[in-house]
Amino acid sequence: MTEPAPRRRGRPSRTGEESGPGARERILEAARGQFAERGYDKASVRGIAKAAGVDPALVHHYFGTKDEVFAAAIEVSFEPALVVPAIVGGPREAIGERLARFFIGVWENPVSRAPLLAIVRSALTHEAAAKVLRTFVLRRLLERIADELDVPDPKFRAELAASHMIGIAIMRYVIQVEPLASADPEKIVAMVAPTLQRYLTEA
Amino acid sequence: MTEPAPRRRGRPSRTGEESGPGARERILEAARGQFAERGYDKASVRGIAKAAGVDPALVHHYFGTKDEVFAAAIEVSFEPALVVPAIVGGPREAIGERLARFFIGVWENPVSRAPLLAIVRSALTHEAAAKVLRTFVLRRLLERIADELDVPDPKFRAELAASHMIGIAIMRYVIQVEPLASADPEKIVAMVAPTLQRYLTEA
Incomplete structure (x- = not known):
């Protein structure tokens, strides 16, 4: 548990990439996917962050609450x-x-x-x-x-x-x-x- | 388990009433209630029968499958x-x-x-x-x-x-x-x- 964490397979690096210019779009894309797959109730900021390969704090930073992520994910569609x-x-x-x-x-x-x-x-x-x-x-x-x-x-x-x-x-x-x-x-x-x-x- | 079953509180008698002229309507009413409260997935012929105070076999007799009870319950609305x-x-x-x-x-x-x-x-x-x-x-x-x-x-x-x-x-x-x-x-x-x-x- 004290050795340096290896980069997890299938997940982007947690340094550099995550707050880059594409992070906001990746979060929205992940949110759309999570809401579509899991439904409103079961989708979570944590799950969206994981799917986007970012820290949950970044989701909150960009969008606020789960409701606000949901609204932003919808607005992208329109x-x-x-x-x-x-x-x-x-x-x-x-x-x-x-x-x-x-x-x-x-x-x-x-x-x-x-x-x-x-x-x-x-x-x-x-x-x-x-x-x-x-x-x-x-x-x-x-x-x-x-x-x-x-x-x-x-x-x-x-x-x-x-x-x-x-x-x-x-x-x-x-x-x-x-x-x-x-x-x-x-x-x-x-x-x-x-x-x-x-x-x-x-x- | 071998003594005569006492009449349960809040539940109509299982003899006489259940196949009477009102049974069909009671089943439909119960079905509407069950589908409304529990949703399609969780509603069951057994639950509908229980709510109507009849044997599940009577529900099957009048309407057939759960899908057919659902269809009949909808048709009553229209x-x-x-x-x-x-x-x-x-x-x-x-x-x-x-x-x-x-x-x-x-x-x-x-x-x-x-x-x-x-x-x-x-x-x-x-x-x-x-x-x-x-x-x-x-x-x-x-x-x-x-x-x-x-x-x-x-x-x-x-x-x-x-x-x-x-x-x-x-x-x-x-x-x-x-x-x-x-x-x-x-x-x-x-x-x-x-x-x-x-x-x-x-x-």
């Missing part, structure tokens, strides 16, 4: 800072189509689908995770979209749009109801875009 | 035999409004909300429960609605409508995002009805 301008920035008459296509695109990509599924499952089974989704993510994402809308009750409208997309994700990717589960994404976009357009732009 | 004609039977130009009002009404009622939440949670976390929802319920409910529609891809349309209502239920009752969580039900119906109307009637 990247609201990039997404919101891309959706609300273009021609207003196609905002519904852009939103539908973005949302379906995120879910069609298996890399982003797995953590999103984990988020939805966690939020539906653990109040703590639901609160994170409600407080950090939806508020931050939907409020930024709502801020750009010229309709009455913009937040209510943005939430109705989001509810439709979440429901489609659940029916298509989780419950896998046919024919929706196998439908061409563009067919879904074509049907749903006018709905989102109406919610987001028509008084 | 009663498709009553619901489908009520929704598709009235004037076609108000089908969207009837569907929206029915769905919100079921979720607004705390008695039906609890088992529905249990169903959605179970389906999102257990493939077996998702399969039951997919196979028995959605197919039976949505196909019956789709059969009445005069649009291309009626099942796809019915599923899109259902996805919106499921998404609203999750955002409003599970994640409880404001202002949607506190919105007047009629305000939601007013916004959503035209969407459902378009999906179900416009080619």
